[in-house]
Amino acid sequence: MQKYKNQRQYHRIIYKNQSLYYVYGLILPAGIAISGASILELQINLHSNCYLCFLFRRILNNFAALVISVFHVIMNGDQDPILKQVTQGEYKYGFVTDLDNDALPKGLNEDIVRRISAKKEEPEWLLEIRLKAYRYWLTMKKPEWAHLKIPPIDYQDIIYYSAPKSNKPAGSFEDVDPELLKTFDRLGIPLDEQKHLSGFAVDAVMDSISVKTTFKESLGELGIIFSSFSDAVREHPDLIKKYMGSVVPYRDNFYAALNSAVFSDGSFVYIPKGVRCPMELSTYFRINAANTGQFERTLIVAEEGAYVSYLEGCTAPMRDENQLHAAIVEIIAHTDAEVKYSTVQNWYPGDKNGKGGIYNFVTKRGICLGDRSKISWTQVETGSAVTWKYPSCILRGESSVGEFYSVAVTNNYQQADTGTKMIHIGKNTRSTIVSKGISAGKGQNSYRGLVRVTKNADNARNYSQCDSLLLGDQCGAHTFPYIEVDNESAVVEHEATTSKIGEDQIFYCNQRGIDTETAIGLIVNGYAREVLNKLPMEFAVEAQKLLQISLEGSVG
Amino acid sequence: MLSIRNLKATINGREILKGINLEVKAGEVHAIMGPNGSGKSTLASVLAGRDLFTVTGGEVLFEGSPLLGLSPEVRARAGIFLGFQYPVEIPGVSMTNFMRTAINEQRKYRGLPEMSATDFLKLMRDKKALMEIDSALASRSVNEGFSGGEKKKNEIFQMAMLEPKLAILDETDSGLDIDALKTVATGVNRLRRPDNAMIVITHYQRLLDYIVPDFVHVLSAGRIVKSGDKTLAYELEEKGYDWIKEENEI
Numbered sequence: 001m002q003k004y005k006n007q008r009q010y011h012r013i014i015y016k017n018q019s020l021y022y023v024y025g026l027i028l029p030a031g032i033a034i035s036g037a038s039i040l041e042l043q044i045n046l047h048s049n050c051y052l053c054f055l056f057r058r059i060l061n062n063f064a065a066l067v068i069s070v071f072h073v074i075m076n077g078d079q080d081p082i083l084k085q086v087t088q089g090e091y092k093y094g095f096v097t098d099l100d101n102d103a104l105p106k107g108l109n110e111d112i113v114r115r116i117s118a119k120k121e122e123p124e125w126l127l128e129i130r131l132k133a134y135r136y137w138l139t140m141k142k143p144e145w146a147h148l149k150i151p152p153i154d155y156q157d158i159i160y161y162s163a164p165k166s167n168k169p170a171g172s173f174e175d176v177d178p179e180l181l182k183t184f185d186r187l188g189i190p191l192d193e194q195k196h197l198s199g200f201a202v203d204a205v206m207d208s209i210s211v212k213t214t215f216k217e218s219l220g221e222l223g224i225i226f227s228s229f230s231d232a233v234r235e236h237p238d239l240i241k242k243y244m245g246s247v248v249p250y251r252d253n254f255y256a257a258l259n260s261a262v263f264s265d266g267s268f269v270y271i272p273k274g275v276r277c278p279m280e281l282s283t284y285f286r287i288n289a290a291n292t293g294q295f296e297r298t299l300i301v302a303e304e305g306a307y308v309s310y311l312e313g314c315t316a317p318m319r320d321e322n323q324l325h326a327a328i329v330e331i332i333a334h335t336d337a338e339v340k341y342s343t344v345q346n347w348y349p350g351d352k353n354g355k356g357g358i359y360n361f362v363t364k365r366g367i368c369l370g371d372r373s374k375i376s377w378t379q380v381e382t383g384s385a386v387t388w389k390y391p392s393c394i395l396r397g398e399s400s401v402g403e404f405y406s407v408a409v410t411n412n413y414q415q416a417d418t419g420t421k422m423i424h425i426g427k428n429t430r431s432t433i434v435s436k437g438i439s440a441g442k443g444q445n446s447y448r449g450l451v452r453v454t455k456n457a458d459n460a461r462n463y464s465q466c467d468s469l470l471l472g473d474q475c476g477a478h479t480f481p482y483i484e485v486d487n488e489s490a491v492v493e494h495e496a497t498t499s500k501i502g503e504d505q506i507f508y509c510n511q512r513g514i515d516t517e518t519a520i521g522l523i524v525n526g527y528a529r530e531v532l533n534k535l536p537m538e539f540a541v542e543a544q545k546l547l548q549i550s551l552e553g554s555v556g
Numbered sequence: 557m558l559s560i561r562n563l564k565a566t567i568n569g570r571e572i573l574k575g576i577n578l579e580v581k582a583g584e585v586h587a588i589m590g591p592n593g594s595g596k597s598t599l600a601s602v603l604a605g606r607d608l609f610t611v612t613g614g615e616v617l618f619e620g621s622p623l624l625g626l627s628p629e630v631r632a633r634a635g636i637f638l639g640f641q642y643p644v645e646i647p648g649v650s651m652t653n654f655m656r657t658a659i660n661e662q663r664k665y666r667g668l669p670e671m672s673a674t675d676f677l678k679l680m681r682d683k684k685a686l687m688e689i690d691s692a693l694a695s696r697s698v699n700e701g702f703s704g705g706e707k708k709k710n711e712i713f714q715m716a717m718l719e720p721k722l723a724i725l726d727e728t729d730s731g732l733d734i735d736a737l738k739t740v741a742t743g744v745n746r747l748r749r750p751d752n753a754m755i756v757i758t759h760y761q762r763l764l765d766y767i768v769p770d771f772v773h774v775l776s777a778g779r780i781v782k783s784g785d786k787t788l789a790y791e792l793e794e795k796g797y798d799w800i801k802e803e804n805e806i
Contacts, residue, residue: 502644504644505644505645505646507606507628507644508640508643508644508646508698509646509654509658510605510627510628510629510632511604511605511628511629511632511637511638511640512632512654512655512658512714512718513629513632513633513658513659513661513662513665513718514629514657514658514661515627515629515661516629518657518661522646522649522653522654522657523646523649525648525649526646526647526648526649526697527647527648528648529648529649530648
């Protein structure tokens with residue numbers, strides 16, 4: 001009888017989800033005594049460090065959470081059709097949109113880099129960075145240390161720039177090609193602001209360019225900048241110049257250098273001093289064109305006391321050949337700022353025999369520059385043929401906090417080598433790592449994490465927990481924790497468990513009338529709940545569905 | 557409702573059930589008693605469809621149809637409930653979610669529409685009150701961190717939620733102090749109806765002071781060796797299981 005942890009209590013941390021107040025605040029009937037928006041308003045006026053305000057906020061939040069949770073249960077009355085749909089469905093985002101593309105020819109050389117820059121009408125300094133990165137990349141070798149088997153990639157056989165032709169840059173809603181809008185509608189991402197009740201602002205990126213950013217104007221009134229990276233280069237060159245590459249320099253690694261040379265689009269977020277961003281900001285990435293790689297950059301800057309929660313989602317069509325995705329995400333958090341970054345990664349994972357799928361090589365890193373700043377990464381990784389990804393935090397400010405919550409699923413022939421780095425530099429810095437790996441089929445799942453406490457990081461604390469769940473006997477789970485401590489006052493804890501779903505657990509569910517497939521879905525979602533709870537509610541529901549789809553057919 | 561005819565079952569080639577015969581009609585409560593290792597829990601598991609055991613002979617009819625070929629979940633949906641001797645923990649899965657999934661799967665099987673969330677919450681509330689169960693239970697994970705008594709109460713609570721036609725309670729009394737035993741028994745008694753039946757498996761007569769059976773059967777070495785009314789339980793308590801063995805040998 002194998003069981004995973006049973007001592008731990010799981011608490012629903014509903015009240016942490018700012019998005020909820022908006023989601024339900026708008027949907028709740030007016031009769032219900034509490035309005036989400038007014039709570040948020042109160043929150044803005046509350047002091048962030050005052051204990052009384054903290055208590056008051058807790059009380060409000062708990063009350064709101066109560067109303068919300070009841071309502072949420074009611075709202076989800078029709079969850080089972082979703083389950084049904086899920087247990088039948090395969091990769092449902094695999095369609096291709098027929099669009100005329102404005103693409104550069106295949107291959108990579110200095111000319112291509114110059115042409116990408118020219119297409120985007122970039123200033124000279126940015127082209128210089130690209131060229132430096134490209135030249136540096138030529139001298140590099142791809143990293144071989146990961147627990148991954150990757151066939152050689154022909155970098156000359158990839159298209160580095162492809163844009164849907166009809167899209168006019170920075171246009172209004174009416175200017176966007178209806179075919180594009182339809183695509184995002186099919187993905188469940190309406191770009192029409194009228195349809196957006198849920199308090200999400202979206203930047204939709206198709207292949208190499210941003211299609212549309214919603215709510216740009218209303219956010220602008222608060223001084224928040226949320227735009228495509230290309231727009232930001234034009235409109236806020238000083239900010240880009242100051243921060244781009246400051247966390248992930250182009251010399252960082254092979255894929256970061258490649259991205260810095262050929263990156264096409266992505267999102268830029270700037271939250272000014274003291275502003276709490278009132279909605280979830282999200283970017284939706286879609287690879288559509290064949291033979292095309294996607295190389296986006298995301299840059300998030302939170303000034304003193306600012307707060308933002310950012311979400312990223314990704315899908316791609318089903319294709320027989322592998323496609324490359326190499327992105328960079330940089331986060332800068334100043335004093336007292338907080339950035340939450342959530343990802344639901346659902347790139348096409350390849351078919352049951354391991355054919356096709358996305359190679360996902362991503363460098364994500366945030367720096368807690370200021371004191372008491374906080375960066376939190378949450379990721380649900382269900383897609384991609386290969387995942388190579390280590391969202392990290394550099395904890396420079398005193399008492400700054402880094403968090404990493406991850407669920408990674410590998411089924412069939414998928415491989416994932418993922419984890420995090422927590423670099424403690426400032427005093428009293430704290431970090432938490434919760435990683436939940438799930439392997440099924442012939443999937444290989446590795447956690448790789450580094451906790452480094454430098455000489456001056458007095459009283460640094462880290463808690464790491466790495467759990468692996470195995471479904472079947474042909475899959476693998478691996479844990480590679482690296483701990484480097486140069487300060488005697490540090491406390492670093494690491495816990496790891498490996499478990500299988502117990503037959504007794506499945507029989508218990510069966511005996512209550514629940515079939516085995518559904519039972520596994522329940523158990524896996526329960527296992528991942530600590531992480532799923534960290535996601536904004538809408539994403540959490542989506543992620544639960546995803547987990548179920550990803551593990552379909554893995555029984556027995 | 558249930559008729560067991562000459563049922564034989566093995567585990568790893570070792571025969572545990574050596575020909576069980578039992579008739580259970582609607583409205584009846586049957587107690588099965590017997591010493592450790594006599595096959596009581598095996599019988600419960602075989603009826604619920606646990607695949608650890610191999611049925612090597614005999615048949616079981618549930619409401620007139622053969623039961624043994626059915627999967628555990630289909631048996632459950634048809635109305636068979638097993639109260640586990642050792643309830644299983646499922647971390648991270650809330651009781652609400654678990655019960656809701658179970659009820660809706662069962663309703664689907666019976667061609668009923670899914671229960672609305674409001675109705676479901678009301679049902680939870682009513683049954684919790686009926687079973688005198690702590691209202692925090694719903695938000696806790698299935699059996700995780702429950703005390704022995706809480707786990708057993710939780711089994712009876714699930715039984716109340718699912719309203720089975722036939723409930724098999726496998727040593728529900730084991731590990732309970734007298735107060736917990738009374739609560740569990742009261743709960744069970746509230747669920748007794750003319751149209752359902754129960755098989756109560758127990759080692760001790762004590763439980764039967766609170767759940768009064770219509771019939772008592774004594775299982776020994778894989779066979780029912782003696783059947784009678786509730787007085788048989790007292791006799792057993794007084795004379796011990798050796799009495800049966802001796803009597804059998806004669």
